[in-house]
Each structure stands twice: as C-alpha cells, then as structure tokens.
Amino acid sequence: MLRYLIPFLILNLNLLAQNNQIIDYSSPKKYEIGGVTVTGVQNLNKNTLLEISGLKVGEEITIPSDKISSAIKNLWKQGLFSDVDILIEKIIDDIIFLNINIKEQNRLSKFKFKGKISKSDINSLKEELNITRGDILTKNLINNSVNKIKEYFINKGFYKISVNYLVSPDTLKNNYKNLTFTINKGKKVKIKNIIINGRKKIFNTKQNLIFKKDSIYAISDFQIRKSMKETKKKNAWRFYKASKFIEQNFINDKKNIIKKYNEIGYRDARITYDTVYLNQDNTLTIEMNISEGEKYSFGKISFTGNTVYTNEQLNQTLAIKSGDVFDQSILEMRLFGSGEGNDLSSLYLDDGYLFFNATPVETSVKNKKIDLEIRIYEGKQARINKVNVKGNTKTNDHVIMRELRTRPGDLFKRSDIMRSQRELAQMQYFDPEAFDVKIDPDPVKNEVNITYILEEKSSDQIQLQGGWGAGRIVGQLGFTFNNFSTRNVFKKDKWDPLPSGDGQKFNISASSNGIYYQQYRMSFLEPWLG
Known part of the structure; x- marks a missing residue:
C-alpha cells in the first residue's frame, strides 16, 4: 500500500493517493477521519496513544492543518518515543484513513557498576539513582545518573572521580538495553x-x-x-x-x-x-x-503605636541600651523569641494580645550608631473559644483537659500554653518530642482555637529484683500501671493488656525467698480524688 507522510510544515507539493486523487498541500481540504491505526508499539497501549494524539474517528480534519502537528507534539511530550510519524493510509472520497507510526525509546533492562567500590557503596548508589527495570533509557536519565554518582563520591572526598558508561543490547528482550557504569574513584583529597x-x-x-x-x-x-x-x-x-x-x-x-x-x-x-x-x-x-565593613552599635530606640505599655516599660523589657554592640539576632530575640519569655512578644501575648506585631525600622545611621523606631501593632485582646486535643489514642480527654491551663472564655496567654505543655510532659503518657500546639486565630471575632497535638507512649513499668542473703535467694517482681482505668475493668474490649486511660496508678508486687518468706502488695492511686 502506498503511504504519504504528513509533514509539520505545509509543503508546496502534490502527492498521489491510492485512489489516484491528488493531495494538494497548497490548497487545504476537509476530510472526515475514517480510521486511525497505530504501528510500532511494543510496550504501550494503542488506545491510550490514540487518546493522547487527539485524533478521533468521525471528526472533521483539514489536510494540511495544525491538528496533525498538535497530535505529533502531544505524543512527543510523553518522552516515550524516538520517532513519531503520521501517515495517510488511504483516501476514499472525503474520508481519510491515518496511521500513527512510532518508534519507542529504549528501556532499561538492568544496570551495574564496575570499579573498586564496596558493596555498601553499591547499595547506597542504587538508592541514590532510584532507577529500575523498565525505565525509559534517555540521555537525560544517563547524565543524571552519572552526575549523582560523581556527587556521591565527591561528598566522600574523591574529587578526581571519573565515571563512564556503556549501553549494550539485551539479547533476551527486544528494545531493552543494559547499562554499565565504570567508576574510577581515584584517591581521597x-x-x-x-x-x-x-x-x-x-x-x-x-x-x-x-x-x-x-x-x-x-x-x-x-x-x-x-x-x-x-x-x-x-x-x-x-x-x-x-x-x-x-x-x-x-x-x-x-x-x-x-x-x-x-x-x-x-x-x-x-x-x-x-x-x-x-x-x-x-x-x-x-x-x-x-x-568586614564597619562595626556598629545600637543608638536611640523609640516606640510608636503602643498604648498598653509605656515606652519605659517596653525599653525595660527590650533591655537594649544605646552603645550596645549591634546584633540583629539579639534584636529579634528581644522582640519575638526569648527562651525565658522576657521579650516584647511574650509581654503582649501573656495579656491576650495575640495579634501583636512589632516592626523595627532604621531611622538614622550616624557615627556608626543605628537609631531604631519600633512600630507596634497591638490589636485587640483575644479570648479562647475552643480547646481541642488530638492524638490521644489511649488516654481519655478529661484526663488531659484537667491538666491544661487554657480554658474557653479565658484571655489568651502564651505562658498558660507553655505551662500546659509542661504539665502534659510530667504525666509521662506522651512523647515530648511529638508535642505540638496549633493556634487558629480569628481576627474578626478576636477569638482563638487551641489544639494540643499529642502522641501516646508506653508508661507502664515492670520491676524485677534478686539477691542473696542468709544462704537463700530473695526475689521481687512488680508491675506498675500508670494510666489505669477502674471504670473500664468490666469492659472486655478495653483490656489491652489492662484497662487504661483514666490516669490512675495501679501497682502490684510480690517478694519471696521460697517457703519461709512471702509478701504481696497491691496499691491504687487516684491523683484527682476529691
């Protein structure tokens, strides 16, 4: 069957179709697509490729037109092919039949390393490269792999590293290639x-x-x-x-x-x-x-926008004097983030001013001294709307809530949140490294929702002791359950291995030296009794 290639550009040529009809590329003509076939496919779904091309049976198409160019571009964008052609199969009256002829990119069969490298390096490189069998073997993939190998060994001190590669055919599977990296580390530098x-x-x-x-x-x-x-x-x-x-x-x-x-x-x-x-x-x-530049010191520091606290009070909290060595990190810490809570932000946040903000602005630089004006936005005091707890899979909400110092209706206080975190840490039911507090403010209503995010950890203890005295062995075995729950004792689904979640402490122990001495103890503590 005679076929004709439809080019990207409009060529001023006349081509003869199988039915002796002249196709004049200088005079576009409309056809109905009677069929579209896909050839050259080995590993891809033909229907999917037809969808990607955008060519559909029954649709009208103009030859030549941008629709053919767009179809080819759509297929090229997938990065799966080394060649894409669209050909005319035949023309019957005003019906045209097209063929998409593609050549797939080579795929990776397997890869390996050659050179004096350890097994641990090989395992690490495989994780770094993150390439697997079946990947499209493009020049970009190979170059990225070579660069990652070089970077890996450079970070280990091998600056004279050289990496070559060899692509060889897989004789067992068509269109698949093997990739070999030859590595010469050189000496450490x-x-x-x-x-x-x-x-x-x-x-x-x-x-x-x-x-x-x-x-x-x-x-x-x-x-x-x-x-x-x-x-x-x-x-x-x-x-x-x-x-x-x-x-x-x-x-x-x-x-x-x-x-x-x-x-x-x-x-x-x-x-x-x-x-x-x-x-x-x-x-x-x-x-x-x-x-290096010049060495600067703090000059005059003034405040504007403050109505709640006087300039003297703010200066006392800021604790930066004229003549002190200028340090931007110290300034930011005294404004927003002192670990001891003696910064301006803590001063306002402990009085409900959640929307407080301070912006330091340089007003003058003279004689190596920097004058600052700290522009303060106080906003209105915010009250707590809701207090939520998340992540407590074992401990009941009421056990946690009674330890919190933040309650709905109270003024927002940063110090109360920090104290609540300390109280929760002292319970020893939760992982302190997983603690988090989510603050969700509502500037319109001047309210805030607080969510404490927790992660449970095991808090139970087992104690085993042994000793020798008076010619006998003395042993003691004890169990302490720090988050016990008496109200769940009669609920079978709550035993894991014992009922828990109410913050009660239950201890049972036994000690003995055989038949002459035996002692059993059991204790129960409700920390919030009454």
Whole structure:
C-alpha cells in the first residue's frame, strides 16, 4: 500500500493517493477521519496513544492543518518515543484513513557498576539513582545518573572521580538495553589549607598577660576555624572529623562566619570571593575574601503605636541600651523569641494580645550608631473559644483537659500554653518530642482555637529484683500501671493488656525467698480524688 507522510510544515507539493486523487498541500481540504491505526508499539497501549494524539474517528480534519502537528507534539511530550510519524493510509472520497507510526525509546533492562567500590557503596548508589527495570533509557536519565554518582563520591572526598558508561543490547528482550557504569574513584583529597583574605586588624582593647598584642583581628583565626563547623583543614591530631570538602557544608560554614561577624556589630560583613583549587600534592586549598565593613552599635530606640505599655516599660523589657554592640539576632530575640519569655512578644501575648506585631525600622545611621523606631501593632485582646486535643489514642480527654491551663472564655496567654505543655510532659503518657500546639486565630471575632497535638507512649513499668542473703535467694517482681482505668475493668474490649486511660496508678508486687518468706502488695492511686 502506498503511504504519504504528513509533514509539520505545509509543503508546496502534490502527492498521489491510492485512489489516484491528488493531495494538494497548497490548497487545504476537509476530510472526515475514517480510521486511525497505530504501528510500532511494543510496550504501550494503542488506545491510550490514540487518546493522547487527539485524533478521533468521525471528526472533521483539514489536510494540511495544525491538528496533525498538535497530535505529533502531544505524543512527543510523553518522552516515550524516538520517532513519531503520521501517515495517510488511504483516501476514499472525503474520508481519510491515518496511521500513527512510532518508534519507542529504549528501556532499561538492568544496570551495574564496575570499579573498586564496596558493596555498601553499591547499595547506597542504587538508592541514590532510584532507577529500575523498565525505565525509559534517555540521555537525560544517563547524565543524571552519572552526575549523582560523581556527587556521591565527591561528598566522600574523591574529587578526581571519573565515571563512564556503556549501553549494550539485551539479547533476551527486544528494545531493552543494559547499562554499565565504570567508576574510577581515584584517591581521597583532603583540605590542606584555608586562606582568609581581606581582614583588617583593630586596636586590642583587652590587653592582658596572655593577649599582649597591640592589634588583633576582629574575629581571630581560632574563632573562624570554630565557626567553620564542618569544613576543617587536615590535621594529624583531628581523628574525629574528616577534612573532606563538601559543597553544601562549605556554604553553611560561610554563613556561620558572617553570622559571627554580625554578632559583634559587623552587620555589613560579607564574603566577596571564594575559590577551591587542587594542589600538586593531591590536596585542596580553600581561599576566600571577606569584606568586614564597619562595626556598629545600637543608638536611640523609640516606640510608636503602643498604648498598653509605656515606652519605659517596653525599653525595660527590650533591655537594649544605646552603645550596645549591634546584633540583629539579639534584636529579634528581644522582640519575638526569648527562651525565658522576657521579650516584647511574650509581654503582649501573656495579656491576650495575640495579634501583636512589632516592626523595627532604621531611622538614622550616624557615627556608626543605628537609631531604631519600633512600630507596634497591638490589636485587640483575644479570648479562647475552643480547646481541642488530638492524638490521644489511649488516654481519655478529661484526663488531659484537667491538666491544661487554657480554658474557653479565658484571655489568651502564651505562658498558660507553655505551662500546659509542661504539665502534659510530667504525666509521662506522651512523647515530648511529638508535642505540638496549633493556634487558629480569628481576627474578626478576636477569638482563638487551641489544639494540643499529642502522641501516646508506653508508661507502664515492670520491676524485677534478686539477691542473696542468709544462704537463700530473695526475689521481687512488680508491675506498675500508670494510666489505669477502674471504670473500664468490666469492659472486655478495653483490656489491652489492662484497662487504661483514666490516669490512675495501679501497682502490684510480690517478694519471696521460697517457703519461709512471702509478701504481696497491691496499691491504687487516684491523683484527682476529691
């Protein structure tokens, strides 16, 4: 059967169809699609491919038209084919029959590694690559795999790593290929030296018997080395941390250096240049240039928008004085996040002002002093609407609720939430690392819903003791159930292994040295009796 390829571009050609009808590509003509066949398919569903193409039997189509181009593009976008053609099978009057001829991409049969690498490295690489049998074997997949292999070994200190690959046919299955990675790790490369340029010496205001120098760096070599927590140069005495270079660790360590400068008033400090190069002795040198800038201190601090507390009260809570070394992290901590709860945010949040916000704005920078205006939005006091508990699969709600210091109708207080968390932790029924509190405010109604998210843990105990005395063995066995429930004793479905959930404590123990001495004890405690 004679076939004609429908091209992407409109060609000024006349092609003869099987019924001797001339197809003039310079004069588009409308046809009805009488049928569409798919050829070249080995692993894919033909009906699915027809759906993707958008060509449907019975629909009207113009030859040539963008609809053919769109059908080819739709199939190409799947990334499953190396070639896609749409051909004319035949034309009967105004009915056209089309054929989609495709060539599938090769698929991966299996892959393996060659080279001097350990089994643990092979297992780790398989997890890193995350490729499996049947994947489309594209150039992009191979290149990504090679890059991941290189990155894996570079992070282990092998900077001269080379990776080659070989694609070979699978003789047992058509269109499937085997992939072999040949890895040459080379030798490990360690950091020999870290060079810091650009630092300026300043007058030493803290001279003593130990530090006698007249001038020093703002941050000493020791402080810089300490700031670089993960990027260390080679030392024979440092056996607990490898001196390998990892790009992400180096990025983080550069941030740590700048953070250290910021803490002592150098707010404009930045690293303007850094490079890593290989030495002739197969070691690395890291070189960077630091622009320190000027050292600043806090100037005048004023407040605006505050009506609940006076400027004096806010200044006392902020506890930053004019002349103190400027440190942005200290400012943010005193505004929003002191661990002791003596920040401005805690001051307002402990009085119901849930919608409080403070925005520090620089108003002046003179003589290396930074004046600030802290603009405060107080909002209205919020009251607690609902208090919910989630995650308690064993402990009953009322046992938890009686420990909480946040109750519906009360003013919202941050300190009450923190105390409630401490109370729940002391119960020892829940995993403290899984504690979370979800705050859901409603600014329109000035209300807030609080949800305590918990995760149960085992709190029961078993005690086994043994000893020898007077020629006899003395033993003791005891069980303590810290979250017992008496009201569920007669409910069979609550025994797991004993009824629990009401926060009661039940203890039973026995001790004996044989037939001469036996003692049995049983105790019960209801912590909220009365």
